[in-house]
Amino acid sequence: MNSIDTQLLLKLNSMVGKNPVVDVLVQLLVNEYFVPVSLSLVLLFMWFGAKELENLRWKLGAINAAIGVGIANIIVATSNIFYFRDRPFMHLDVNLLFYRPTDSSFPSNAAAVAMALAISISLHEKRLAPLVLPLAASIGIARVMAGVHYPSDVLAGWIVGVSAAFIALLITNFLRPFIERLILAAKNLGLA
Amino acid sequence: MSFLFHEITWQYFLLTFFSCLGILQLAAVRAGRKYLQLFSSKPANIFLGLACVLISYVLFFTQASYAIKSIKGIVLHPKFYPPMSPFYQCPWPRLEGAQLFGVFLFSALLSVIFCLFINLIRHSNKEQILSLASSRISQAYEEIKLAISPRTYKKESNYRGS
Numbered sequence: 293m294n295s296i297d298t299q300l301l302l303k304l305n306s307m308v309g310k311n312p313v314v315d316v317l318v319q320l321l322v323n324e325y326f327v328p329v330s331l332s333l334v335l336l337f338m339w340f341g342a343k344e345l346e347n348l349r350w351k352l353g354a355i356n357a358a359i360g361v362g363i364a365n366i367i368v369a370t371s372n373i374f375y376f377r378d379r380p381f382m383h384l385d386v387n388l389l390f391y392r393p394t395d396s397s398f399p400s401n402a403a404a405v406a407m408a409l410a411i412s413i414s415l416h417e418k419r420l421a422p423l424v425l426p427l428a429a430s431i432g433i434a435r436v437m438a439g440v441h442y443p444s445d446v447l448a449g450w451i452v453g454v455s456a457a458f459i460a461l462l463i464t465n466f467l468r469p470f471i472e473r474l475i476l477a478a479k480n481l482g483l484a
Numbered sequence: 485m486s487f488l489f490h491e492i493t494w495q496y497f498l499l500t501f502f503s504c505l506g507i508l509q510l511a512a513v514r515a516g517r518k519y520l521q522l523f524s525s526k527p528a529n530i531f532l533g534l535a536c537v538l539i540s541y542v543l544f545f546t547q548a549s550y551a552i553k554s555i556k557g558i559v560l561h562p563k564f565y566p567p568m569s570p571f572y573q574c575p576w577p578r579l580e581g582a583q584l585f586g587v588f589l590f591s592a593l594l595s596v597i598f599c600l601f602i603n604l605i606r607h608s609n610k611e612q613i614l615s616l617a618s619s620r621i622s623q624a625y626e627e628i629k630l631a632i633s634p635r636t637y638k639k640e641s642n643y644r645g646s
Contacts, residue, residue: 320545324584329500332588333507340520341511473631480624482519482600
């Protein structure tokens with residue numbers, strides 16, 4: 293398993309450093325700005341851009357995503373307390389297209405957060421799934437290509453993200469009356 | 485709070501503020517929320533929205549201080565690195581996750597307030613603004629009181645539509 297993980301990492305990582313276009317694309321996707329900001333903008337669009345019939349569903353989706361991100365962060369932080377995995381660049385001969393993070397490699401926090409956002413959005417609006425799911429997947433793949441994560445870290449991050457989104461869905465449904473009132477309060481203030 | 489004085493924080497703030505403003509315009513046109521639209525014509529709002537998002541993205545990801553050091557295709561080999569040190573710091577300025585979230589939330593809120601403010605100035609006089617604001621705030625206060633009231637949870641749903 294470890295060998296497959298390493299081989300896959302080296303294969304993906306060998307794609308960088310050859311073509312400047314690929315390098316720029318990976319550096320755009322791997323950083324902490326592009327994918328998180330883009331997914332957050334989708335949430336903002338859901339909050340303010342919903343038409344009459346989809347209004348409540350989209351707003352619940354945005355709240356579901358926010359709760360999902362919180363849960364994903366808690367799971368990753370808890371996992372880091374019990375298990376620390378070195379980054380691939382510490383042991384392997386990889387091309388590095390990113391700064392050297394010092395926290396645990398497993399699971400990938402960026403992949404978990406992006407997937408929690410994308411799944412939460414997709415659960416409430418299927419039409420946005422083709423936009424957000426590839427975007428969320430791309431940050432994980434780019435992190436392996438850039439040499440800062442093993443593929444298993446990203447896979448674990450995706451599992452954490454999907455689980456967090458479904459846990460957040462349960463919480464959102466449980467708190468629905470409270471959330472509906474808050475939405476009405478925000479609407480009165482012009483914030484919804 | 486020292487991160488507030490970093491160049492990257494301000495660059496990130498400008499990216500998020502203008503992209504939020506752009507998305508707000510597109511969302512307001514789609515949902516027909518006139519109180520968030522900066523222009524009275526739909527095409528003008530759509531153009532402004534797209535321009536804000538595209539320009540802020542292009543400028544940030546090509547010009548911002550993080551990009552100058554990272555987008556130029558640094559492909560380094562580990563043998564050139566010194567051994568990993570606990571005092572290692574990222575070679576270019578960066579924001580932590582919580583800081584990114586905080587700045588984004590602040591920018592989004594500011595862009596909404598900006599649109600509301602522009603519309604209030606454009607469409608109302610001072611008395612109208614004050615009376616509308618006070619009635620809206622008192623309604624919002626009532627909704628928040630209901631939200632935390634145990635009575636709310638006795639019903640299946642209290643949502644009264646959009």
